[in-house]
Amino acid sequence: MTRVVMSQIRKTFGESIALEDFSIIFEPGDLVCLLGPSGCGKTTALRILAGFENADSGSVTVNGEDITRVPVSKRHFGMVFQDYSLFPNMTSRENIDFGLKAQKRSSAQRTEIIDRMLFITALEDQADKFPHQMSGGQKQRVALARAIATEPNLLLLDEPLSALDAKVRESLRDEIRRLQKEIGVTTVFVTHDQDEALAIADQVGVMSRGRLEQIASPRDLYEHPVNPFVASFIGSINRFVAIAGDQGMWGVLNRWVMSDRPSVLGDTAVLGIRPEELAVDVAGDGNARITDISFLGPVTRVSVEFADHATSQNPEVIADLMSAECARLSVGDKVQVRVRDDVTSAIMMSKPESEAFTESESIVHVN
Numbered sequence: 001m002t003r004v005v006m007s008q009i010r011k012t013f014g015e016s017i018a019l020e021d022f023s024i025i026f027e028p029g030d031l032v033c034l035l036g037p038s039g040c041g042k043t044t045a046l047r048i049l050a051g052f053e054n055a056d057s058g059s060v061t062v063n064g065e066d067i068t069r070v071p072v073s074k075r076h077f078g079m080v081f082q083d084y085s086l087f088p089n090m091t092s093r094e095n096i097d098f099g100l101k102a103q104k105r106s107s108a109q110r111t112e113i114i115d116r117m118l119f120i121t122a123l124e125d126q127a128d129k130f131p132h133q134m135s136g137g138q139k140q141r142v143a144l145a146r147a148i149a150t151e152p153n154l155l156l157l158d159e160p161l162s163a164l165d166a167k168v169r170e171s172l173r174d175e176i177r178r179l180q181k182e183i184g185v186t187t188v189f190v191t192h193d194q195d196e197a198l199a200i201a202d203q204v205g206v207m208s209r210g211r212l213e214q215i216a217s218p219r220d221l222y223e224h225p226v227n228p229f230v231a232s233f234i235g236s237i238n239r240f241v242a243i244a245g246d247q248g249m250w251g252v253l254n255r256w257v258m259s260d261r262p263s264v265l266g267d268t269a270v271l272g273i274r275p276e277e278l279a280v281d282v283a284g285d286g287n288a289r290i291t292d293i294s295f296l297g298p299v300t301r302v303s304v305e306f307a308d309h310a311t312s313q314n315p316e317v318i319a320d321l322m323s324a325e326c327a328r329l330s331v332g333d334k335v336q337v338r339v340r341d342d343v344t345s346a347i348m349m350s351k352p353e354s355e356a357f358t359e360s361e362s363i364v365h366v367n
Contacts, residue, residue, distance in 0.1 A: 001028030001029045001184060001185075001186060002026075002028055002062060002063060002153045002154050002185075002186040003025070003026065003027060003028050003062070003063055003064075003186070004025070004026040004049070004060070004061070004062050004154060004186065004188075005023075005024075005025050005026075005059075005060070005061045006022060006023060006024050006025075006045065006048070006049065006058070006059075006060050007023050007058055007059045007060075007061070008021055008022070008023055008057065008058040008059070009021075009022040009023070009045070009048060009055045009057070009058035009059075009060075010022070010055060010056045010057045010058055011041075011044055011048060011053065011055050011056055011210075012056055017209075017210050018041045018044040018210055019041045019044055019045060019048070019055070019210045019211075020209075020210045020211055021211065022041065022045060022058070022210065022211065022212055023058075023212065024045075024205055024212055024215060026154075026186055026188060027186070027202075027203075028186055029184050029185075029186055030186060030187070030202040030203055031177065031180050031181075031187040031189060031200060031201055031202050031203075032187070032188050032189070032201060032202065032203045032204070032205060032215075033189045033190070033191055033196070033197035033200070033201040033203075033204045033205070034046065034188065034189070034190045034191075034205050034207060035191055035192065035193075035194060035197045035204055035205065035206050035207065035233075036192065036206060036207035036208055036233070037192060037208070037233070038192060040207040040208050040209060040210065041207055041209070041210040041211075042190045042192075042207050043158060043159075043190055044210075045190075045207075046156055046158055046188060046190050048060065049077075049154075049156065049188065050072060050075070050077055050079055050156050051067075051070065051071060051072035051075050051077075052072060054069070055068065062075075062153060062154070075153070075154075076150075076152055076153050077152050077153060077154045077155070077156055078147030078148055078150060078152030078154070078155045078156065078185075079147060079155075079156045079157075079158070080140070080143050080144055080147045080155070080156070080157045080158070080160045081143070081158050081160070082158055082159045082160060082162055082163055083163065084131070084136075084139045084140055084142070084143045085143065086131045086139055086142055086143060086146075087131075088130065088131050088132065089130070090130070091127065091128050091129060091130055092118070092123055092126050092127050092128070092129055092134070092142045092145075093114055093118070093127045093128060095131075095142055095143075095146050096113075096114050096117050096118070096142065096145050096146045096149050097110055097114055098146065099146060099147075099149060099150040100113060100114070100149055100150060102150075103150060113149050114149065117145035117146075117148070117149045118145065120145075120179060120182065121141040121142075121144060121145045121175070121179070122141070122175075123138065123141055123142060123145065126138050126142070135168075136163060136164050136165075136168065137164055137168040137171070137172055140160055140161070140164065140172060141172070141175070143160070144160070144176065144179065148179065148183055148185065151185075152185060153185075153186075154185070154186050154187070154188065155180070155185045155186070155187040155188070156187075156188050156190075157176070157187065157188070157189040157190065158190050159190055159191055159192070160172075160176075160189075161173055161191075161193075161196065162191070162192075162193070169196070173196055173199060173200050174199075174200070176189075176200065177199075177200040189201065194233070194234055194235070197218070198218040198221075198222070198234075199218075201218060202217065203215055203216065203217060204216065204217075204218055204221050206221065206229075206230050206233060206234065208229055208233075213226065213227060213229055213230050214226045214227075214230050221234055222234050222235055223345075225347060228272070228347075228349045228350070231272050231347045231349065232272075232349075235274060236274070236275050236318060237272040237273070237274055237275075237347070237349075238272065238273045238274075238275065238278070238312065238314050238317045238318065239270050239271070239272055239312065239313035239314055239349055240252050240253060240270065240271050240272075240273060240312050240313070241268060241269075241270060241312070241313065242257065242268065242269050242270065242271045243266070243267070243268055244264060244265060244266060244267035244268070244269070245265065246265060250269065250271065252271050252273075252339070252346075253273075253287075253337060253338050253339050254287075254338065255338065255339055257271065257339075257346055269348060269349075269350050270313055270348075270349040270350040271346045271347065271348060271349060272346065272347035272348070272349045273339060273343075273346055273347075275301070275318045275319050275320040276319075276320045277339060277340055277343045277346070278317070278319035278320075278337055278338070278339065278340065279319070279321075279337070279338050279339070279340045279341075280302055280304065280319050280321060280329065280335050280336070280337055281335060281336045281338070282328060282329065282333055282334070282335055282336075283334060283335060283336040284334055285334070286334040286335045286336040286337070287306060287307060287308070287335075287336055287337060288304040288305060288306045288307065288317070288334075288335055288336070288337045289304060289305055289307070289332065289333065289334055289335070290302060290303070290304055290329060290330065290331050290332060290333045290335055291303045291304060291305050291316060291331065292316075292331060293326065293329060293330070293331055295323060296323075297323070298322065298323055299320050299321070299322065299323060300320070300321050300322075300323045300325075300326040301318055301319070301320055301321075302318070302319045302320075302321055302326065302329060303316045303317070303318050304316065304317050304318075304319065304335060304337055305317075306337070317337065319337065
């Protein structure tokens with residue numbers, strides 16, 4: 001298996017900085033997603049890793065060997081692009097065979113590998129079809145089969161599912177994960193879709209403005225973001241104004257929360273509460289009013305507006321509730337919004353005025 005290290009990569013395009021001090025390790029056999037908004041540098045990082053771009057400074061090593069200036073043709077990486085990049089005049093079988101011919105495999109070896117690739121990607125009935133005769137999902141499976149047929153040291157996927165419709169995208173992402181685990185190839189997957197990243201990755205690297213903000217498992221990333229950007233980018237989050245009490249206590253939504261650092265009486269800060277961490281109870285004297293209800297199957301999203309607009313920094317607060325609990329709720333109802341009793345932590349989204357702690361320490365605990 002392959003271990004890849006990108007260290008202190010810097011890349012500029014004219015006066016624009018695409019990557020700045022970008023460092024990351026891809027452990028053997030892992031599927032790592034680089035996730036971030038458009039323009040954050042994730043595709044540039046992938047292109048430098050592939051060898052399509054040269055970094056201004058920094059290094060790329062594979063199993064300890066420096067490949068920073070090694071050309072694309074000698075890196076032995078597999079690449080799958082967003083637009084498939086299949087040869088239009090070749091059948092599925094011929095597309096998969098292309099890289100094997102370049103490796104000078106024997107005819108018997110090529111036939112065996114192609115048949116296996118067609119089988120594990122469920123393309124046996126598409127073997128003799130040309131790209132224009134196949135659906136988007138089928139073409140992307142051919143591109144994937146072609147990339148892994150050559151047994152690459154590293155598999156690179158550049159937003160491979162973004163051109164597909166939602167149902168096909170969900171099915172194919174699960175297939176990519178299954179194939180990756182079956183083959184055991186270290187994989188780097190670039191995407192701007194957080195659901196995609198959280199669903200299939202061993203590790204997710206969140207990027208912003210050319211920097212790696214955090215890399216962690218999907219669960220750790222969601223539950224323990226290192227700063228407000230990551231907290232806001234991964235999933236939905238509501239922002240509430242909290243007021244400091246004595247001995248590190250913070251008041252939010254009529255409850256006290258405990259911070260792991262001292263607070264100064266009267267300080268204000270902003271706490272982040274996930275939609276699923278809120279409870280909504282019908283109450284004539286409640287603190288909010290329901291403005292919208294969206295049924296999403298097992299979960300119903302309830303939007304509320306607070307009577308006291310100073311309570312929340314969101315124009316509307318959203319709560320994700322089990323649909324079975326929502327039959328009693330209607331748009332216009334007065335409700336009491338509170339933090340659920342089983343929630344044990346919340347995310348500090350801004351620093352208290354009197355204390356300069358680092359954003360990586362910004363977790364508070366519900367009392």
